[in-house]
Amino acid sequence: MNIIIFGPQGSGKGTQADLLCEKYNLAHIETGLIFREISREESDLGRNVKEILDQKEMIPDDITLEVLEDRLEKVSPERGVLLDSAPRTSGQIVPVEKMLQEMNRPIDKAIYITLPYDESVRRITKRYACTVCYRHFVLGKHIHNTEEPCPTCGGPIMQRNDDTPDGIKKRLDTFYEITIPVIEHYRHKGMLIEVDGNRGVEEVFGDIVSELE
């Protein structure tokens, strides 16, 4: 099974992606995380990506496609993939679908986890990330004060530097402007599973699984 997952920041998309990957043994391909890893590499690509991320700009489609292809090629053919927010822009739809077709990985379903705008903002302001392993944690849930180390690896945690009110709004606006047309593409193809993300993790996951099966 090959699936794509979409959702605005704070929708719990990452948590649902982890649960789906575990249940269906899928390789999780999250371009956002991959780019943050690449930005630390001592290479031309690493420096280029770092500069783009530092300026809080979108990674150009050609770099996204190159990195996506590289990661997809590393997954064994028997194993399915979960593409996290890719294709992300309308311009990526055709090349990503062509790439997947050539790799004999047709997309089965696209999942969209919805969340009201204000609820996204409320959730993101409570979100912290590990500076070493990049896992996300919610203040008041996984961690109880901002001085605590990462529960997974013990590294220092901090708020993402773009998790300021303006940064959050900019990223949400980007999602609604850039990614909603991609989601609509999958809706028109009859491939979309839309679930209400404004509920508990188990309820959301239960809905996704029953729709997939």
Ligand SMILES: [Zn+2]
């Ligand atoms: Zn960590």
